[in-house]
Amino acid sequence: xxxxxxxxxxxxxxxxxxxxxxxxxxxxxxxxxxxxxxxxxxxxxxxxxxxxxxxxxxxxxxxxxxxxxxxxxxxxxxxxxxxxxxxxxxxxxxxxxxxxxxxxxxxxxxxxxxxxxxxxxxxxxxxxxxxxxxxxxxxxxxxxxxxxxxxxxxxxxxxxxxxxxxxxxxxxxxxxxxxxxxxxxxxxxxxxxxxxxxxxxxxxxxxxxxxxxxxxxxxxxxxxxxxxxxxxxxx
Amino acid sequence: xxxxxxxxxxxxxxxxxxxxxxxxxxxxxxxxxxxxxxxxxxxxxxxxxxxxxxxxxxxxxxxxxxxxxxxxxxxxxxxxxxxxxxxxxxxxxxxxxxxxxxxxxxxxxxxxxxxxxxxxxxxxxxxxxxxxxxxxxxxxxxxxxxxxxxxxxxxxxxxxxxxxxxxxxxxxxxxxxxxxxxxxxxxxxxxxxxxxxxxxxxxxxxxxxxxxxxxxxxxxxxxxxxxxxxxxxxxxxxxxxxxxxxxxxxxxxxxxxxxxxxxxxxxxxxxxxxxxxxxxxxxxxx
Numbered sequence: 024x025x026x027x028x029x030x031x032x033x034x035x036x037x038x039x040x041x042x043x044x045x046x047x048x049x050x051x052x053x054x055x056x057x058x059x060x061x062x063x064x065x066x067x068x069x070x071x072x073x074x075x076x077x078x079x080x081x082x083x084x085x086x087x088x089x090x091x092x093x094x095x096x097x098x099x100x101x102x103x104x105x106x107x108x109x110x111x112x113x114x115x116x117x118x119x120x121x122x123x124x125x126x127x128x129x130x131x132x133x134x135x136x137x138x139x140x141x142x143x144x145x146x147x148x149x150x151x152x153x154x155x156x157x158x159x160x161x162x163x164x165x166x167x168x169x170x171x172x173x174x175x176x177x178x179x180x181x182x183x184x185x186x187x188x189x190x191x192x193x194x195x196x197x198x199x200x201x202x203x204x205x206x207x208x209x210x211x212x213x214x215x216x217x218x219x220x221x222x223x224x225x226x227x228x229x230x231x232x233x234x235x236x237x238x239x240x241x242x243x244x245x246x247x248x249x250x251x252x253x254x255x256x257x258x
Numbered sequence: 259x260x261x262x263x264x265x266x267x268x269x270x271x272x273x274x275x276x277x278x279x280x281x282x283x284x285x286x287x288x289x290x291x292x293x294x295x296x297x298x299x300x301x302x303x304x305x306x307x308x309x310x311x312x313x314x315x316x317x318x319x320x321x322x323x324x325x326x327x328x329x330x331x332x333x334x335x336x337x338x339x340x341x342x343x344x345x346x347x348x349x350x351x352x353x354x355x356x357x358x359x360x361x362x363x364x365x366x367x368x369x370x371x372x373x374x375x376x377x378x379x380x381x382x383x384x385x386x387x388x389x390x391x392x393x394x395x396x397x398x399x400x401x402x403x404x405x406x407x408x409x410x411x412x413x414x415x416x417x418x419x420x421x422x423x424x425x426x427x428x429x430x431x432x433x434x435x436x437x438x439x440x441x442x443x444x445x446x447x448x449x450x451x452x453x454x455x456x457x458x459x460x461x462x463x464x465x466x467x468x469x470x471x472x473x474x475x476x477x478x479x480x481x482x483x484x485x486x487x488x489x490x491x492x493x494x495x496x497x498x499x500x501x502x503x504x505x506x507x508x509x510x511x512x513x514x515x516x517x518x519x520x521x522x523x524x525x526x527x528x529x530x531x532x533x534x535x536x537x538x539x540x541x542x543x544x
Binding site for chain 2: 116
């Protein structure tokens with residue numbers, strides 16, 4: 024399978040803090056790649072660095088064969104990378120419809136097809152179409168956030184902890200949607216919920232103290248209790 | 259009764275002038291959260307450049323266009339060189355824009371001299387209509403009409419177009435708008451330019467209304483505009499319109515009936531709003 028995104032030894036500072044101290048990973052087309060690790064390990068910063076929100080001080084980010092490190096966020100996004108941030112980034116004052124419209128770069132037939140598909144995937148969005156984004160439940164906000172990232176013709180979607188703060192039944196729903204989305208696009212996922220990560224992930228990278236320490240196929244990690252205990256605190 | 263109608267019309271026209279200045283500030287301060295004390299300077303530059311073009315060409319319409327162009331250009335310069343480095347830092351914004359306000363004001367004197375300039379409305383807007391005992395000054399009606407027109411256009415753009423949607427979204431979450439492939443910096447620069455052009459429009463419209471313009475007029479009106487944005491509610495256009503008319507009308511009636519209080523009345527209004535409804539009369543949901 025071809026490599027869509029390759030991150031090589033990136034280092035990122037936030038203010039005076041040296042958050043990423045050499046993170047490398049690869050995302051293969053059509054797969055779900057999961058970044059795992061404890062709180063504060065640097066997973067969210069890794070996604071933000073790929074997006075250009077916290078640019079790296081060194082290292083390379085190669086997307087579809089082109090170096091994109093240091094590009095402003097809007098240019099990175101225009102290359103076909105969607106982003107679902109940890110806090111979902113919903114525009115609270117805008118309606119669900121308006122939230123979707125801000126995300127739509129084009130109004131062509133293809134975009135409308137994707138819009139219809141995503142509404143079928145999350146029927147709640149249609150139900151609350153005219154409701155302000157800020158008034159949605161946590162789960163609905165997450166669905167809206169994922170839906171927005173899918174609207175443009177993005178070949179890669181970065182999703183940051185979609186299960187965070189959601190009830191188990193909602194987590195199940197969100198997980199199901201990512202499984203369905205996987206058929207249509209490539210996903211780079213940050214997830215603390217190992218059960219969810221192991222069910223939908225094809226490949227994993229463990230990030231610890233700002234560096235990538237292990238990687239492999241997800242089924243390998245599922246069987247490796249020692250590694251899970253050491254880096255993820257689960258047995 | 260005719261006195262009340264005259265006072266009301268006078269107040270409404272003054273309110274509309276304040277609205278034009280406050281409209282730009284609602285965009286810049288209310289929506290983009292930039293404390294731009296140089297806004298009054300753009301107002302004064304609009305007045306001077308507009309009056310200059312008006313005198314040169316004898317066309318008031320060209321004068322208005324000249325003012326708008328000055329506002330757009332000065333707005334671009336202000337945003338790019340003065341505001342961009344201090345986004346998100348209110349203290350620095352106050353310091354640098356107050357300084358820039360002084361620069362703008364002094365530069366007016368360099369270009370047009372220290373004396374005040376006088377001007378008058380063009381013939382087709384001069385004079386008045388007399389209906390019974392009521393005298394309606396044409397130019398005031400014109401200002402009121404322009405005020406409502408500007409309000410309508412801005413409301414339409416903000417609420418019915420994609421640009422307006424992006425601006426509203428960008429105010430709530432810049433990063434997320436960027437993550438959708440939109441260059442929000444550029445969008446904000448355009449918003450700042452439009453806000454500055456509105457201030458300049460207020461300036462040129464004020465010139466024939468008051469008859470004279472002077473370099474310090476910007477500061478005086480800018481304070482009124484800040485009061486209006488606070489009373490109306492940050493970022494609310496209908497709020498600014500309502501508050502500007504309220505300030506205009508109260509000023510007009512108080513000056514006639516309780517002149518001793520006329521200077522304090524705006525501050526009292528703002529204090530009352532801040533005590534009882536600190537978020538302003540019209541609130542935009544955060």
